[in-house]
Amino acid sequence: MSATTSQGSWLGRTLELEVGAVAHGGHCVSRTDGRVVFVRHALPGELVLAEVTEDRQRGFCRADAVRVLRASPHRVEPVCPLAAPGLCGGCDWQHAKPQAQRELKAQVIAEQLRRLAGLERNVEVEALPGGPLGWRSRVRLVADDEGRAGLRAHRSHRVIPLAGCPISVPEAMEEALSARWRPGSELEVTSDGAGRTHLRELTTVRGKGKSRQVKGGVAVQHAAGRDWRIAAHGFWQVHPAAAEALATAVGEWARSSRGARVWDLYAGAGLFASVLADQVGTAGGVLAVESSSQAVRDGRANLADLPQVRWQAGRVEQVLRQVDERPEVVVLDPPRKGAGNAVVTSIVEGNPERVVYVACDPAALARDLATFAGHGYHLAELRAFDAFPMTHHVECLALLQPL
Structure with a gap:
């Protein structure tokens, strides 16, 4: 030593x-x-x-x-030679068997629930179709000082140039990795449900950000029985099977009544809103709240055949202060930091029968579950999906009901 x-x-x-x-x-x-x-x-x-x-x-x-x-x-031996100390920070668990990765993630979820929410829960992380490789449909790269595209090292600004990426959709990264870019540029690569690749370059020149759509621009996705046309680099699930799996699970737990009023918070382009709208029918109503103006435009266009969906553009905590209705069901899919006290308080003030919470960070989920518990809502069901194989990330779905 x-x-x-x-x-x-x-x-x-x-x-x-x-x-x-x-x-x-x-x-x-x-x-x-x-x-x-x-x-x-x-x-x-x-x-x-x-x-x-x-x-x-x-x-x-x-x-x-x-x-x-x-x-x-x-x-096991990592499939990528860059998944090693001091190199690419994109993967965390390539050195573990896929089943072991899921068990590790289950242990993390259980520990966060126990430590932050006081909940003892046995957790199983479910695999999604397609296996642990070739699933990543959305990647943000950065160009190094020589203009080569790569990913950053773990907890570092240092760029590790890539020749390929085994967890990404095959061939999606070829154009980005074979070209030279302005040093420091960020590159957004999206592979959509039609098998097309979309590529955008983001640069900063004299303190001003500029974007250039190199290829594509409007992505086609398929989920919840619908075709979606959305901004290629806007929000959509990274794993090709995740949107369908989550939409199905949300629908099973929401069980909205015909004619009911329901909320879809952090609605994105309206994936869950479409499921809720089918459940409540034209006599019901779905309030879809989303802060991204582009996502709202995409949602309105894609769900134009569902007049029961009404969109509110704005921050969820601000919009809910102005809403005067009691929802039967609330679905929320907040960003990584979670919903927070203000949003949770606004939800429980509406006294919904069920809250379906989609979470991409188990610590944030556990903190919000503790807040819900303080308002009399308990965790009734929990599912977890391995939507990010080889990484430490995991997608959770929680059903909360009043005691």
Whole structure:
């Protein structure tokens, strides 16, 4: 083990560590000399040599497992040579078998529910069709100083140029990776449901942002029994099977009555609103609230045949202050940070019979579940989907009902 650097920093030290439980964020927890070490590229139960990559001297540090002394039976060789210490930060779990990845994610969800919401829950993460590779239909790249497109290293601005990406839709990235771009440009690549690739370049020149649509622009997607035409780089589920899986699950739990009033919050282009509209029929009403003006335009165009859907453009917490109706069902799909106290309070003031919560971050979900519990709503059902294989991300679906 190397000597400590000046001022007691562990940065650069190599530690022999027994790897403990998985933690939220794509790493596992170890402890040594009274400090916590968050270790990437390791699995629970392993003995590793880990190099400290970050130490802000706050009681914990971060490290990469650079050598495995005792391997987990769930370890495999990563399919991408860049899924390694100091290289691409796009994947977290390529060194684990797919089933083991899902078990790790289930443990993270259960731990977040227990720690942040006081809930004990057995969790199963369900695989989506298609396997762990070739699923990523939306990628944001960045050009390095030589104009080569790549992804950033973990917790770094350093760009790792790519020759390909095994988790991305096959051939979708070819044009972006084969060309040279203005250094520092960001590239948005979208592969749509019709198999077409859309490519946009975002640049900053003299402090001003500019965008150039290199290829495509309007994406075609298929879900919930409908064809969708939406802005190619607007919000849509990244995994090709996720939109259909989530729409089906939301519909099963919403069970909206004919003629009922229901809400779809953070509605995007209206995927869940379309499901709710079919349930309530023309005698009912669906309030779809979305802050993105482009998504609202797309939603209105795609759901023009559903007059029971009325759109409100604006921030959810602001729009709900002006709404005077009692919804039977509320569906919400907030951003990664969660809904927050103001939105949860507005929802429960409407006294809905059911709340269906779609979450892309288990910690944010757990915090909001705790807030709902404070207003008398309990977690009745929970499902989780492996919508982001090889990464630490996971999609959850929660059904809440009043006690």
